[in-house]
Amino acid sequence: MGYVAKRLAALALLLFGVSIAVFAIVRLIPGDPVRVILGTNGGDAETVDRLTRQFGLDQPLATQYVKWIGHVVTGDFGYSYGQQRPVSDLISQNLWPTVQLALAGLLLAIVFGLVIGVSAALRRGSLYDTAIMSTAVTFLSIPSFWLGLLLLLVFAVQIPLFPVAGGAGLSGLVLPAITLGLGEIGFASRFIRSSVIEAGRHLHVVTARAKGLAGARVLQRHVIRNSLLPVITVLGLQFGSLLSGAVLVEIVFSRPGLGRLLVDAILAKDYPTVQACVLLIAVIYSVVNLLVDLLYPVLDPRIGVR
Incomplete structure (x- = not known):
């Protein structure tokens, strides 16, 4: 405590x-x-x-x-200069779309980053490893606003599978989530690969392999489990990155959210709204990283909290 x-x-x-x-x-x-x-x-x-x-x-x-x-501290963020409404109403209206987008991007980063990172680590030094890591670097290098416009052009204009702007429901979330999460997939896959390779060098893992345990069992019980702690730390930091990246994505796709609200408030010199948005994003980011710290002793009882 x-x-x-x-x-x-x-x-x-x-x-x-x-x-x-x-x-x-x-x-x-x-x-x-x-x-x-x-x-x-x-x-x-x-x-x-x-x-x-x-x-x-x-x-x-x-x-x-x-x-x-x-x-x-009493929950009153003031009154918006520009929209003539309580800032708390604007926050409650725009918070969930941003959190929804960030969680969708994080889910993509976890699932695809884990699959790509582990598979690359198991084939370290192979042509597959080189190709997949080069692709990950490419993902990291693509500006989100350019990728968003490209996805809109292809999958909303030329091939009208998704709404062009402001779509509600799952169909309106797909392209923004891909735009936001693609770079995080590249980062997560590279970090997971390094973490899995490092965990595979531990003495107890080498001993387990020497005893003849099946490769899948060694990977599941020893390698992946021991590589979770640094990965979870990075994922907590990535969630903050996704929150900040949502600003551009929400503007490109005309989605409601804290990012778009923040940009509009800055342009309108709306002090109370800007202050509330930035403070709320800082709260979310800090609480997520606090939860990550508290997960450490749960995942690894050898780590004590003092």
């Missing part, structure tokens, strides 16, 4: 630092949010002054931050 308490305290400190950073950085964006909202009426000094006071933007930054963070 002491280990968990320490990790939770570190998580709270991290999120506090993130909140300060995003609060300060978002105010470095050029432009006045009040004048952006008013548009052609932005030249009316009286209206600008009234809205500035209404949003509390005339107060010192420290005062603004204390008021904002005080509301955040």
Whole structure:
């Protein structure tokens, strides 16, 4: 319990630092949010002054931050300048599509990365190994926005199997998930290959093979099991990468989600929405990595938590 308490305290400190950073950085964006909202009426000094006071933007930054963070801890993220709605409503509306997309990409990375990585490790040094790892590097090198446009052109325009934009349900998730997950498949397969090869060199694995145990049994009980810990760590980090990568994918495929909401809020100088989106993404990323840390002693009882 002491280990968990320490990790939770570190998580709270991290999120506090993130909140300060995003609060300060978002105010470095050029432009006045009040004048952006008013548009052609932005030249009316009286209206600008009234809205500035209404949003509390005339107060010192420290005062603004204390008021904002005080509301955040109670679940109140404020009111969107641009969409004139509570930010919590916007978050609840756009959170699940982003999590759904990230989980779909992670599932692809786990399944295909495991199959490709293990099969390449078992054929280390062969033509198959060279070809499949070269393909993995290619996957890593493809920009997601370019791949998304290419998939749209082929499988939504020329071969209309999937919706061009904003499709609901499973059919609207396929192309975005492939776009988001393909690079992660390449990364996961390369890392899993290295981890399996390293686990196969352990003395107990060599001993098991020397005793004549079947190759499949050695692979399942000794090699893969011992290569899980570093792989799970990387998968936790990949989930954070998938969350950030969802920004471009959601824009390319016109999908609702936190990424698209965040970009629109930045362009509109919508401070409360930007702060809420970044803080929420940081929370999700940090909690996932905390869960990964807590899984260590479950997967390997030799690892104790203190």
